[in-house]
C-alpha cells in the first residue's frame with residue numbers, strides 16, 4: 001500500500017504500483033514482516049505458571065493453617081489439599097542456584113515453583129509426606145525454610161547495583177548480611193506479629209513502608225562536573241526535577257552548565273538520575289537511615305507512615321554492622337515487650353516514643369521530630385469504616 005498523489009490531499013489510501021524498484025523492495029519487505037509485539041506489557045498471565053491444584057481451585061479455598069514455620073496448608077472446597085513450603089534465598093541468584101531450585105521443583109512440586117516479592121522461593125506439594133524430604137533437601141542446599149506467620153520474612157529490597165543506574169548502596173548486600181544475622185527470626189514464629197522489613201538504595205524511588213525500613217539518606221548536595229553537564233544532561237529537565245527549585249542554569253568556564261543553591265538543596269538526589277554529572281554519592285555523602293512503624297495493610301488497624309529513628313549511619317559494606325546493631329535492638333525490644341498480634345508500630349504507639357528510645361538505647365534528637373506538613377493528611381489514611 002502506498003499513498004497516491006490524489007490520496008494525499010484527501011486522506012485516502014489506495015493500492016498503487018510502486019514507482020521504483022526500491023519502493024517495490026520496501027513494499028515486499030513490509031508485507032513479509034510481522035510487527036514485533038512489545039515484550040514489556042505488564043504482569044504476565046499467572047495461570048500457565050500456577051500449580052494445577054491452585055489453578056483448579058482458584059478462588060474456592062475453604063480454610064488454611066500453618067503446620068510449622070515455613071509451611072502453609074490450604075484446603076479447597078473441593079477437598080483438594082496443598083502444602084506450600086517457603087524458603088529464603090540469597091536474594092541475587094546465579095543460574096546455577098536457580099537450576100538447583102528448579103530441580104527441587106521437578107522432584108517434589110510437579111515442576112512448579114514461584115518467587116515471592118521478597119525473593120522467597122515457594123514450592124507447592126500435594127501431599128504432606130513430601131514436605132519433610134523437601135525441607136531436608138532445601139536446608140542441605142542452604143535455603144532455610146521459614147518466613148511465614150509471626151516471623152521475620154525476607155527483607156524486601158530494591159534493585160541495587162545489578163539493575164539500576166543510581167544506587168547509593170548495594171541493597172541486596174544489606175538484605176543478605178542482615179538476614180544472615182536474623183536467621184533465627186526467619187525460621188521461628190516467635191514475634192508478636194509478622195515483621196516486614198524493607199530497604200532502598202537511593203533516597204527517592206523504590207522502597208516502601210515497613211515495620212523497619214533501611215533507606216539511603218544523602219547528607220550533602222550534589223557535586224557538579226561542569227565539563228560533562230553540557231554534553232550529557234538535558235538541563236531544563238534537570239532544573240524542573242528539583243522539588244525545591246534549587247537548580248539554576250549557569251555559564252561556567254564559557255560552557256552552559258548548572259548551579260545548585262546549597263542553602264535550598266534538601267539533598268534528595270532527584271537531579272542525579274537525569275544528570276549523572278551531578279554526582280551525589282560518596283563516602284561522606286551516602287548514609288543510611290532507619291525508619292520504623294510503616295504499615296501498608298488495613299488489617300486490624302489503619303495503614304501508617306514510618307518514622308525516622310536513626311540517621312547518618314555509615315554505608316559500610318560488606319556487613320553494615322552499625323545498621324545491623326540498631327535493627328537488632330529494635331527487633332528484640334519489640335519481641336520482648338510487644339503484645340500478641342501487635343505490629344511494631346502499634347507497640348511503639350502503646351509504650352510511647354520516649355519509652356521506645358529508652359528501651360532501644362537510641363538517641364532522640366531534633367531530627368526525629370515529625371514536622372512534615374503532609375503528615376496531617378496521613379491521619380486520613382485508613383480505609384476502615386466507623387459508624
Ligand code: SF4
Nearest residue numbers: 159164167202205206
Ligand atoms: S531504590 Fe533507587 S537506586 Fe535502588 S533500585 Fe530503586 S531507583 Fe534504583
Ligand code: SF4
Nearest residue numbers: 242265266268269271
Ligand atoms: S539534590 Fe534534590 S534538592 Fe538538591 S539540587 Fe538535586 S534535586 Fe534539588
